[in-house]
Amino acid sequence: MVAGNPLPFKPDQGTAMPLLHAGFLEYMQNYFALFQLPQQFELDLTQLDSQYRKLQAEVHPDKFVSASPAERMHSMQMATLANEAYQTLKHPTARARYLLQLQGITTDEENNTAMPADFLMAQMEWREAIDDAKYSKDIAALDTLLKDMRAQATTLQQQVATEIETAPTLAALTVRKLRFIDKVSEDVNQLIAQLED
Amino acid sequence: MAYSDKVLDHYENPRNVGSLDKNDPNVGTGMVGAPACGDVMKLQIKVNDAGVIEDAKFKTYGCGSAIASSSLVTEWLKGKTLDQAQEIKNSAIAEELALPPVKIHCSVLAEDAIKSAIADLKSKQGH
Numbered sequence: 022m023v024a025g026n027p028l029p030f031k032p033d034q035g036t037a038m039p040l041l042h043a044g045f046l047e048y049m050q051n052y053f054a055l056f057q058l059p060q061q062f063e064l065d066l067t068q069l070d071s072q073y074r075k076l077q078a079e080v081h082p083d084k085f086v087s088a089s090p091a092e093r094m095h096s097m098q099m100a101t102l103a104n105e106a107y108q109t110l111k112h113p114t115a116r117a118r119y120l121l122q123l124q125g126i127t128t129d130e131e132n133n134t135a136m137p138a139d140f141l142m143a144q145m146e147w148r149e150a151i152d153d154a155k156y157s158k159d160i161a162a163l164d165t166l167l168k169d170m171r172a173q174a175t176t177l178q179q180q181v182a183t184e185i186e187t188a189p190t191l192a193a194l195t196v197r198k199l200r201f202i203d204k205v206s207e208d209v210n211q212l213i214a215q216l217e218d
Numbered sequence: 219m220a221y222s223d224k225v226l227d228h229y230e231n232p233r234n235v236g237s238l239d240k241n242d243p244n245v246g247t248g249m250v251g252a253p254a255c256g257d258v259m260k261l262q263i264k265v266n267d268a269g270v271i272e273d274a275k276f277k278t279y280g281c282g283s284a285i286a287s288s289s290l291v292t293e294w295l296k297g298k299t300l301d302q303a304q305e306i307k308n309s310a311i312a313e314e315l316a317l318p319p320v321k322i323h324c325s326v327l328a329e330d331a332i333k334s335a336i337a338d339l340k341s342k343q344g345h
Contacts, residue, residue, distance in 0.1 A: 131323065134250040134330040141249045144258045148279040197253040204256035 052106035052119065062117060062182035064110060073107040113174075114199040117181045117192065126189045128196040140198060147205055155212055163213050170206045174199060221282050222316035228286035233293050236275045238262040246339025248331045252323060257284045261331035263295055263303070263339065271295045271303060276331075283321040287311050287328035300336055 053060040056072040080099035085092050109115045118128050147166060154162040177199050184192035221229065240247045240262065248261045257280030264273040274292040278285050290311060295303055311317075311325035 130253040132326070134252055134327055135334070136249075136251045136253075138247070138249045141251045141258050141260070144251060144256075145260070145277070145279055148258065200253035201251060201256060204253070208256065 225286040228289040229282040248335030283324040
């Protein structure tokens with residue numbers, strides 16, 4: 022059904038989508054295409070949200086309760102895919118990693134331990150400052166650290182946006198740096214939550 | 219997760235924590251980091267005129283296994299030539315500390331730190 026429709030769902034109709042659409046696999050392989058967004062790092066989050074909600078509404082398993090088992094299965098798969106695609110594109114580090122993956126470049130975050138010494142020194146200083154703040158239960162100091170981390174993440178995100186287009190190998194290193202900062206920020210957030218309890 | 223006795227021993231009594239003068243021409247400084255777990259490791263070696271490592275120091279931010287791995291290698295490095303140090307494999311570290319599979323990457327970090335310190339020293343000495 023709806024053979025000419027390039028989308029795996031029919032945006033403005035409440036009827037069942039063409040789950041076995043010929044283009045399905047292609048969409049599974051590109052999250053940007055799935056949400057009809059340009060394939061680039063800069064992203065309009067409001068647009069992503071609305072495209073995601075539209076797609077989720079179309080494929081939600083609740084709509085297929087009385088459909089055939091195959092259709093129910095496919096609606097479930099599409100809902101899972103939409104969710105995974107949304108989470109990937111929403112988070113800047115995951116989005117950058119995904120854009121590189123589409124270019125066939127792995128960020129190798131599990132195995133590549135080589136990073137510039139000044140970056141690692143700064144990480145160590147952050148970790149020491151966190152330990153000090155933890156010891157003295159200084160939530161204000163942790164908030165300040167978190168602001169520094171966010172500022173540095175923002176700078177790296179601006180950098181990675183260009184690098185993805187012009188220097189993908191450098192972009193992979195920037196993704197590894199962002200992963201580092203994500204982890205340390207997460208640890209600070211957890212610590213703040215603990216101290217506030 | 220239960221740590222082995224050897225990991226606990228190094229974690230509770232880490233050997234050779236500290237710093238060497240990174241500007242000393244006989245000191246090589248290696249720094250490595252694991253993005254996924256946020257661990258950072260600094261390892262420094264000092265060689266004598268015969269090219270034998272006479273001192274090693276480390277500073278590691280990370281889990282018990284990462285700290286134990288770096289503490290252990292500082293012990294192993296002393297008395298070794300650079301060529302012998304280069305031969306230290308993560309599998310030997312993991313075996314000595316009885317690291318579980320999920321912590322193997324900590325021993326990899328330590329091996330990478332050794333290689334990074336040696337490379338720094340060699341570049342300083344113009345090799």
